[in-house]
Amino acid sequence: MASEKMRNRIIMAIIFIPIFIILIKLGRWPFFLLITAISLTGLFEFYHLTGNSRIKPLLPLGMVASVVLLLSIFYGHGTFWPSSIIVASILTSFLWQMGRKDPGLAIANCGVTILGLLYVVGLLGYLISLRQLKPDHIGESLVLSVWFITWIGDSGAFAIGRPWGRHKLFPRISPNKTIEGAIGGVLSAMLASLIACFALRAIFKSDPFPISHALPLGFALGIIGILGDLSESLLKRSVELKDSGGKVPGHGGILDTFDSLLFTAPIMYYYAIFIMKL
Numbered sequence: 623m624a625s626e627k628m629r630n631r632i633i634m635a636i637i638f639i640p641i642f643i644i645l646i647k648l649g650r651w652p653f654f655l656l657i658t659a660i661s662l663t664g665l666f667e668f669y670h671l672t673g674n675s676r677i678k679p680l681l682p683l684g685m686v687a688s689v690v691l692l693l694s695i696f697y698g699h700g701t702f703w704p705s706s707i708i709v710a711s712i713l714t715s716f717l718w719q720m721g722r723k724d725p726g727l728a729i730a731n732c733g734v735t736i737l738g739l740l741y742v743v744g745l746l747g748y749l750i751s752l753r754q755l756k757p758d759h760i761g762e763s764l765v766l767s768v769w770f771i772t773w774i775g776d777s778g779a780f781a782i783g784r785p786w787g788r789h790k791l792f793p794r795i796s797p798n799k800t801i802e803g804a805i806g807g808v809l810s811a812m813l814a815s816l817i818a819c820f821a822l823r824a825i826f827k828s829d830p831f832p833i834s835h836a837l838p839l840g841f842a843l844g845i846i847g848i849l850g851d852l853s854e855s856l857l858k859r860s861v862e863l864k865d866s867g868g869k870v871p872g873h874g875g876i877l878d879t880f881d882s883l884l885f886t887a888p889i890m891y892y893y894a895i896f897i898m899k900l
Contacts, residue, residue: 646762671857671863672861768890775811782803783804792855846885
């Protein structure tokens with residue numbers, strides 16, 4: 623089973639990595655459409671994951687608000703419009719609930735709707751903000767870096783944890799994750815950070831981030847990636863599901879594929895803003 627899952631991961635990587643790289647390099651609308659497609663699919667999975675016979679997330683509101691939120695991030699008008707869209711979504715969700723027959727579920731319905739918007743779409747939106755940092759090649763290289771570091775960290779944790787994992791990391795939340803796998807994931811992320819720094823330096827003739835930052839940045843992203851993975855496992859554990867979906871062979875659903883990136887993308891963005899002063 624583990625070897626089959628790893629084989630599926632490799633096949634999906636061969637298929638999709640070139641597509642992702644091309645869309646990241648193109649930036650602007652092609653990259654925006656990529657993130658929007660991932661966000662809407664991830665949000666649909668989140669609502670399917672958290673909804674049941676009683677709790678009914680407001681799917682139409684979430685989908686419309688997601689597109690408008692991502693557009694406001696894309697056009698880069700500071701924090702006013704994204705904040706306004708979130709406020710409007712909260713107000714609309716309450717108005718929507720007033721028209722429903724069971725007011726006892728209003729908190730659950732509104733809470734799940736807004737949490738999905740913030741958790742899936744709000745966090746993925748940082749990739750758009752990161753890609754639009756100037757100069758253009760820096761934004762491009764930082765998106766490539768965080769994606770590569772996160773992906774290698776996840777793959778390293780899986781590759782090392784499966785055969786050699788003996789000590790459970792957080793069995794109450796994720797029984798298959800081990801301390802050995804987590805260490806392997808963090809070390810893999812640190813190595814990936816060094817590789818990304820030297821590779822992108824050779825491609826763009828400038829540092830995407832200073833070489834002296836490569837290991838600390840890889841370490842931080844490796845740790846944060848594990849927290850992102852555990853957070854999604856917590857969601858699945860709360861509703862007693864194994865995968866968020868079955869759309870990506872070797873991974874599960876879109877949320878299973880991008881759960882770590884949901885957390886590492888904001889960290890890379892704030893690193894760029896506050897440490898690199900972009």
